[in-house]
Amino acid sequence: MITILDPLLTDAGADWMVEQWHAYGSYGQYSNEGFDTGFAPELAQRYDAAVNFVRTGGRFGRADEPPALLAARTNYFRETYSYGDDVFLAGIEAFRDDEGLAAAAVTTHGRPVVVPAIVYANILLPGQELAVHTDVGEFRGANRKIVPQWLIVVMRHSELFESWRMPVATAISYFGEAKGGDLAYYPDGAAGDPATYAPRHNTAAVLDTDTIFHGVDRVAGDDGPLRSMRPGMHLVHEGDRSWTVRDDTGDVLASYSTDDIRYSVSWKGYCFADDDERKAWSEHSDDLSLDYILDTLEADLRSRGRLDGERPADVEFAKLLIDEYVKFPSPQPA
Numbered sequence: 273m274i275t276i277l278d279p280l281l282t283d284a285g286a287d288w289m290v291e292q293w294h295a296y297g298s299y300g301q302y303s304n305e306g307f308d309t310g311f312a313p314e315l316a317q318r319y320d321a322a323v324n325f326v327r328t329g330g331r332f333g334r335a336d337e338p339p340a341l342l343a344a345r346t347n348y349f350r351e352t353y354s355y356g357d358d359v360f361l362a363g364i365e366a367f368r369d370d371e372g373l374a375a376a377a378v379t380t381h382g383r384p385v386v387v388p389a390i391v392y393a394n395i396l397l398p399g400q401e402l403a404v405h406t407d408v409g410e411f412r413g414a415n416r417k418i419v420p421q422w423l424i425v426v427m428r429h430s431e432l433f434e435s436w437r438m439p440v441a442t443a444i445s446y447f448g449e450a451k452g453g454d455l456a457y458y459p460d461g462a463a464g465d466p467a468t469y470a471p472r473h474n475t476a477a478v479l480d481t482d483t484i485f486h487g488v489d490r491v492a493g494d495d496g497p498l499r500s501m502r503p504g505m506h507l508v509h510e511g512d513r514s515w516t517v518r519d520d521t522g523d524v525l526a527s528y529s530t531d532d533i534r535y536s537v538s539w540k541g542y543c544f545a546d547d548d549e550r551k552a553w554s555e556h557s558d559d560l561s562l563d564y565i566l567d568t569l570e571a572d573l574r575s576r577g578r579l580d581g582e583r584p585a586d587v588e589f590a591k592l593l594i595d596e597y598v599k600f601p602s603p604q605p606a
Contacts, residue, residue, distance in 0.1 A: 414436070
């Protein structure tokens with residue numbers, strides 16, 4: 273199910289979010305994000321979604337474009353405003369602890385105990401889109417700080433670790449006046465038809481993004497600058513609602529106004545059935561280990577007849593897991 277909050281905040285609250293978007297100043301590309309999780313570090317954190325996007329050409333199957341351009345289209349800009357008790361944007365606590373978001377999370381999962389978890393910003397330039405994917409969820413003992421993001425996605429789709437899964441509700445909130453960038457989601461599963469939500473300023477869409485495949489359609493506007501973009505760049509606010517994309521030497525590759533770019537802030541909340549379940553999470557009394565996760569997946573692959581002999585090297589094993597468990601929706605006609 274999906275819940276639309278309209279309006280999300282008071283007018284003053286929405287204005288504050290836009291001010292903070294500008295004041296934060298600099299946003300790195302999503303490909304820059306990630307923690308040193310150790311296992312198969314050669315793979316990008318969201319290798320699953322990125323490879324599927326380049327291979328298929330996205331929701332509308334535009335695979336005829338050069339791979340480098342397709343990669344630039346989905347290498348959007350992101351920064352985290354808060355993660356647990358760590359706050360990186362002063363004042364974001366009011367948004368993180370918003371009662372309306374918590375109430376929508378209860379509706380999403382039917383679980384009455386909600387703990388705000390993460391708040392982060394996504395920015396897409398004209399011509400960029402967000403590859404169809406499911407989000408990086410969380411399990412007791414397995415989160416994006418500990419294990420690779422693609423592995424958490426595999427865990428969710430395998431359904432082998434549901435006893436440890438943390439049901440998460442995600443609110444995707446929108447601020448600004450960019451055109452395009454509709455939210456596309458698959459309420460009936462990967463084999464079903466997609467639905468879309470056209471974002472409006474100071475609204476939010478709340479859903480279980482760890483389970484429901486979703487993406488963002490292309491933002492309207494001139495996509496010419498994407499052809500010169502590559503990993504490692506930053507989007508910088510220069511003042512007066514003006515933005516530039518700069519490389520690692522500081523050179524400017526493109527300029528935009530605030531109304532050219534799609535800005536959203538994602539809020540995530542853990543949803544517990546009761547205080548005992550919350551306590552098991554907070555006290556780490558029943559956590560998974562990486563060895564247990566990998567051994568369980570290996571045993572399941574063998575039971576499916578997908579693996580014989582020794583376990584492959586980490587990278588090849590990772591690719592096998594993604595191919596086996598993460599089944600993306602097929603592209604739609606443009």
